Amino acid sequence: GENVEQHPSTLSVQEGDSAVIKCTYSDSASNYFPWYKQELGKGPQLIIDIRSNVGEKKDQRIAVTLNKTAKHFSLHITETQPEDSAVYFCAAFDSNYQLIWGAGTKLIIKP
Amino acid sequence: GAGVSQSPSNKVTEKGKDVELRCDPISGHTALYWYRQSLGQGLEFLIYFQGNSAPDKSGLPSDRFSAERTGGSVSTLTIQRTQQEDSAVYLCASSDRGHSNEKLFFGSGTQLSVL
Numbered sequence: 001g002e003n004v005e006q007h008p009s010t011l012s013v014q015e016g017d018s019a020v021i022k023c024t025y026s027d028s029a030s031n032y033f034p035w036y037k038q039e040l041g042k043g044p045q046l047i048i049d050i051r052s053n054v055g056e057k058k059d060q061r062i063a064v065t066l067n068k069t070a071k072h073f074s075l076h077i078t079e080t081q082p083e084d085s086a087v088y089f090c091a092a093f094d095s096n097y098q099l100i101w102g103a104g105t106k107l108i109i110k111p
Numbered sequence: 112g113a114g115v116s117q118s119p120s121n122k123v124t125e126k127g128k129d130v131e132l133r134c135d136p137i138s139g140h141t142a143l144y145w146y147r148q149s150l151g152q153g154l155e156f157l158i159y160f161q162g163n164s165a166p167d168k169s170g171l172p173s174d175r176f177s178a179e180r181t182g183g184s185v186s187t188l189t190i191q192r193t194q195q196e197d198s199a200v201y202l203c204a205s206s207d208r209g210h211s212n213e214k215l216f217f218g219s220g221t222q223l224s225v226l
Contacts, residue, residue, distance in 0.1 A: 041219065043202050043220055044215075046215065103153040
């Protein structure tokens, strides 16, 4: 079955710098890769997603890249701001179209 | 309502007691999920409802856990004879899977503490 690994578990960056979080998946048939942001005391919220027929997708300061050959995808946040501090989760569909989640990355933005 | 609503937001119970957690999904959403999140950990899938189909219970950790969804809307997660290891945040999510929309909308969760 599908397995998703996420790195790093914690990432600390200076405000204004970029942050990159990486995920790998095991099932080459997976075709949908979302990223969710979870703020303290709240449920996760979808921030961006990508499908396997696309290599990159951008939404303002956030971008996701997908390398199907290597089976990995990454979240890029540019010009980080204090409100970007949160836990970020990647996920991928398994063969039953259920989301398999990464373990999460705690992003800390230092002032 | 505007989003997924979960109640209670916090629940403290004694070991051995039964608890019921409630989820009100977004109106019209056909899919409903329950997840468990232990402190500082990722999302552990528990159960999935899709329309009138039989639920996917493959994530339930033991027979002390059960869930139902009445009328295709409200769902209740029941934990019988609670144990300390059941302490976690229980998250509910819904989506409109019937229209090939995979986006999940999460509630804020129920923080369960078993003493």
